Amino acid sequence: MPSAAERTRTLVQSTCSALLVVPGLDPARAEPLLPESRHVGPEGDVFLEFPANSPAVRAATHAQDDDVAAVLEITDVAPVSVPHRIRGRAWVSGWLTCVPGIAGPGRMVLRLEFGEAYVDDLWGAEGIEAEDFRDAVPDPLAAHEAELLQHLASSHDEQMGALCGLLGERTTPAARRPSAVPVALDRFGLRVRFVEGRGSCFDARFEFPEPVRDVTELRRAMHTLFEAAAL
Incomplete structure (x- = not known):
């Protein structure tokens, strides 16, 4: 599974919604505190x-x-229509300083010196040490995840539904199978949310035989997964 540091680093460098909270500033005026990059x-x-x-x-x-203390709050929302769309949140706290001369006219880059971080997501809740965050590498599929999940949800409904056959004791007859929505994807595997009647749902994780390094390897891993579900 991806480490807490890797998951947090991935969120920080993703396009997820982020808000910088600076004590003493009016929290009602959130828009000016949304970083542009x-x-x-x-x-x-x-x-x-x-x-x-x-x-x-x-x-x-x-x-x-x-010292100006600040916290970067990141909210990760699933890019597909699914119950409970918020997949996780991460917080990186530290101290702000200006870094002049980097940004273009009318812009300024602020450095948030890392103090500590915390992530609470589909994997669980965990704190992150500075060295672990520094050395972590973002997931290689992060830049493509939203597009890939949307493609799976819209164009591979039959194959996604067939994954229900891999659930062991939770396997149900085809006529009563829950709908299957891909909710998260990383180099280690695919997480699917199965939505049953009356809005109840549960997640299942389908791991790849080995971690993938790019979209090409992902295609092969997904083909193997769908083949196993079709047996």
Whole structure:
């Protein structure tokens, strides 16, 4: 399974919704605190781009030698229509400083020096140490996950439904099978949410024989999985 550090690093570098919370700023004005871009540096610090007149930039600029504590909150929502669409949340807390000269005109990059992080997702809840976050590598499928899940949900409904036959004791006759929606995908496997009657649902995880490194290897792994379900 992906480590907590890998999952958090993947979320930070994804397109998931993110909000920077700076104590003392009005939380009702959330829009100015949405970073326009974000990436992780070689030492594990998070770099966030904002308009130069953002309250977050003003707070970091006026602090001078004082530490400005902040928390980056990330919310991961499934890119397909499924019950309970929020797949997880992650929090990275630390201290803000301005990094002038990197962003274009009217923009400013803020560095969030990593203090600690926490993730609560489909795998569970866990804290992340600075060294683990720094050394973690984002999942190689993250950039394609939304498109791949949407494709599976819209174009492979029959194959997705056939995965119910791999559930062992939970296997049901075809006439009463729950609908199957792909809800998460990573290099280790596919997570499917089976939706039963009256809105009840459960997840099942289908692991690949070995981790995949790219979309080409993923196609082969999915073909093998669907072949097994068709037997």
